[in-house]
Amino acid sequence: MSERPWHRPLAVSNAPTDCLDILMMRKKGGAVLKRFAPRRLARLLALMMALTPLATDAYLPAIPDIARYLGTEASAAANSMSLYLLGFACGQVIFGPISDRIGRRPVAIGGIIVFFLSSLALAFSSSLMMFCSLRFVEALGGGACSVNAAAVVRDRFSGRESARMMSTMTMILLLAPLGAPSLGALLNNYAGGWQAIFLFLAIYALVALTLVSRKLPETAVLSGHAEGLATIARRYGRVLGHRAALGYIIAVACSYAGIFSFLSASSYLCINYYKVPEWIYGLMFTGNIILVLGANRLNLSLLKHHSPHDILKVGMMLQLGFGVMALLTVALRLDAAWTLMPLVIIFSSMNGLITANAISSMLDYFPSMSATATAALGCIQFSSGGIGSFIVNAFGDYGPWPLVIMLTSVGVISNVMFRLLSEAHARTTSREGLAEKPHAELEDSSLRT
Structure with missing residues (x-):
């Protein structure tokens, strides 16, 4: 099977190329982009x-x-x-x-x-x-x-x-x-x-x-014909109906549900529940950002030798592991700011191994409508974050329990659903020989899966 090239030349497009044309929405003749x-x-x-x-x-x-x-x-x-x-x-x-x-x-x-x-x-x-x-x-x-x-x-x-x-x-x-x-x-x-x-x-x-x-x-290849609401709805249906893509979307959604749960609960837990000084809480928040940066840097290095799909699986398993460790820390009454929060922060930082790899893998199935696919993922991603934040805040009187239960739950859901959807779809398409088809064909054939 021939490997698909990582780089593709920029497409020929008839999109506007200067600011005045953007505002007036005039279309020029196609020109090859540099x-x-x-x-x-x-x-x-x-x-x-x-x-x-x-x-x-x-x-x-x-x-x-x-x-x-x-x-x-x-x-x-x-x-x-x-x-x-x-x-x-x-x-x-x-x-x-x-x-x-x-x-x-x-x-x-x-x-x-x-x-x-x-x-x-x-x-x-x-x-x-x-x-x-x-x-x-x-x-x-x-x-x-x-x-x-x-x-x-x-x-x-x-x-x-x-x-x-x-x-x-x-x-x-x-x-x-x-x-x-x-x-x-x-x-x-x-x-x-x-x-x-x-x-x-x-x-x-x-x-x-x-x-x-x-x-x-301008990088899009434009169709040149108008599309109605029914066509747009069908596009979203194609994205959400694709088994492998849905597995990647759930992976990102669960990760963001955990992250926003942590962000919404961290201030109360650290400052009010564990009585951590505000300046130390600020250092914890900064440390979280630094760890996420480090995880993304590690991801860049790993991508030299491993596929985004494989790195994503490792990131999800690590998130689940740290979620379970946080749950056990609270269950065994060993929780304190110095024992619980590092586990939660590391859980959050593992997003650096998840989101970029999940998005790039998911978008490979939709080369002709990548913005629509990104929109579907983004909507579910941030909606899940808002729901996770709301649930944790709704049960804030129970101390760290809502947070650690949320982290463990999303870790379990993401790993299970990824294997049932994306992994199972990959095995099916491999057996059917679809892995050797161009992505444009794969996008259409996925509708029948």
Whole structure:
């Protein structure tokens, strides 16, 4: 069986190629795009994807001040985070198929413009309703950018090279949550209050808009015909009905359910339950980001000798192992901040071996509609994170038990479902000889599996 090339030449496209054409939506004749250095492309896509982690993390220290300014409770202002995650998921679902239809560049640029305008308006919010509504709109723009970044990678790379690009982008992207809370606190305390945070987000979006409109190549192969809602629904049905792809989606969803459960419960457990000083909790949070960076760096090294599929399996088994260890630590009454939290942090860091490999493996089944597939995965991924966070918070009075049960449960679910879906599908297609077919044929044949 001949091995598929990891690099593919950029496609010929009739998408708009300059900013004026983007805004006027005029189509030019096709032109062969120049090769774009992978590291430069990774930096550009990470710059675009960083809009969301900056928007979610930078304003956290200012939530009490936002609540006082808007005349509401801090918990009500904090609910804007849930609205942002909802808007982010909706943005991916809406703009994924549009990106497959009209191209990556116009949707990415449009998403950044939406993010810029809503961030600017957020600085002048005068009521909680206005603030939450604008956060939802801001998230729609962030979702459009995120779904396009992953689609560009799939258009340009496949297999191990795609997973390498995803890991490189993640490593760059993690710099945003690493410094965003501190930056938000500085802007809130010394630069004019919480409004300065959203003015900073608007300026960042303007810089991203300038670079993306000048540097981002069009990588999609456009069909040139309009698609109705029924066609879009069938596209999502093809993604969610593909057994192997569904296994990869569940792997990412379970990992994010565990991560968001940890993030939502960590502050209460460390500071209120285990009485850890706030500055030590901050160091723990920083240590978590550093470990995730290390896991992504390890993933890059492992991809030189192993497939994304195999590394993903190891990452899921390690997550399950650390989830079980955390559960036993609480069950044996050995739990303390110094015994439990390191296990939970390592569980979270194993996402560096899971998400990039799962996304690249899943997208290989959908070369002609990678943005739609990314949108389906992203919606389920962040919805699962929100559900996990909600469940753990709903049972917060039970100390660490909800968190460790959640981590163990998602570890079991991801491993079992991955083997029942993705592994079983791989064995079936291998026996039927489908592994030697081009991916375009494999995508169609998967509908009959």
